Amino acid sequence: MPSRNLKGMHPLALYKIPFTGLKTGKHEFQIDVDQEFFTHFPESEIEDANGVVDVVLNYSETNMVLHLKMNLSWKVPCGRCLEELHFDLQSYERIAIQYGEETEIGDDLWILGKNEIELDLSQTILEMAHLARPSNQVHDNESDCDPRMLAFFKSDSNEKSNKTIDPRWDALKNL
Ligand SMILES: [Zn+2]
Numbered sequence: 001m002p003s004r005n006l007k008g009m010h011p012l013a014l015y016k017i018p019f020t021g022l023k024t025g026k027h028e029f030q031i032d033v034d035q036e037f038f039t040h041f042p043e044s045e046i047e048d049a050n051g052v053v054d055v056v057l058n059y060s061e062t063n064m065v066l067h068l069k070m071n072l073s074w075k076v077p078c079g080r081c082l083e084e085l086h087f088d089l090q091s092y093e094r095i096a097i098q099y100g101e102e103t104e105i106g107d108d109l110w111i112l113g114k115n116e117i118e119l120d121l122s123q124t125i126l127e128m129a130h131l132a133r134p135s136n137q138v139h140d141n142e143s144d145c146d147p148r149m150l151a152f153f154k155s156d157s158n159e160k161s162n163k164t165i166d167p168r169w170d171a172l173k174n175l
Contacts, residue, residue, distance in 0.1 A: 012040055015122035022059045029055040033072055033125060041126055046133070049074040049089060053125055064097040066119065070128050079138040081145035081153075089132035093124065 015031060031053040038044045051072035058065040072089040096109050103113040105123075139145045 011036075012120075012122045015125060016118045016120050017055070017057065018118040019057070019059060019064065020117045022057075024060045025058070027057045027059060029057070031055060031121065031125070033070075033129075037122075037125070040122070044126060044130075046074060046076075046089075046129055048076070049129060051089070053121070053128075055121070057119075063099070064119075066093075066095040066097060066121075068093045068095070068121070068124065068128065070125065070132065072129060072132075074129075074133070076137055078145060079136075080142065081139065081149040083139070083146050083149070085137065085139065087134055087137070089129050091128040091132040093128055095124070 015037070017029060032051075033053060034050050035048050038046050038049065049072045051070070053071075054069040056067040068091075070089060070091040070093075074087045074089050075084055076087065077083065078085050094108060097119070098109070098111050099114075100111040101113060102111070103116055104111040110119075142150070
């Protein structure tokens with residue numbers, strides 16, 4: 001369960017950048033990402049990752065450009081032996097932002113409607129982290145996996161398949 005912020009602040013407020021009143025020019029921010037961030041997204045396939053996103057915002061009254069540089073360390077159990085693995089999630093995004101009638105959030109172009117006052121980066125950060133995951137979340141070599149766990153899973157799945165491929169017992173029970 002997401003923990004409640006004692007100050008009464010929205011838990012994802014840290015991932016929003018208010019832009020009204022900014023001076024024209026370059027603004028730099030650093031956003032911390034931790035395990036709690038991912039608890040706000042039930043669909044997240046990442047549970048435990050930590051690190052920072054460096055944000056550069058080029059602001060003007062007619063348009064903005066956002067640069068996001070992500071550098072997270074992700075802890076995830078190996079898909080074969082469950083031993084904890086660490087992967088770097090590194091990613092870069094450039095997003096152009098324009099003003100319009102209706103808000104439309106695209107991959108690299110955002111149109112902001114007249115009532116928008118802040119840039120919500122939470123969904124973008126979530127997507128960047130997921131896209132940066134390696135395709136194989138296992139030890140590089142099976143020989144690096146924990147041999148006891150591999151043996152355990154093998155015997156477990158043999159037992160299960162023996163049970164399912166022997167229907168004779170069920171037939172006897174019905175006699
Ligand atoms: Zn492994």
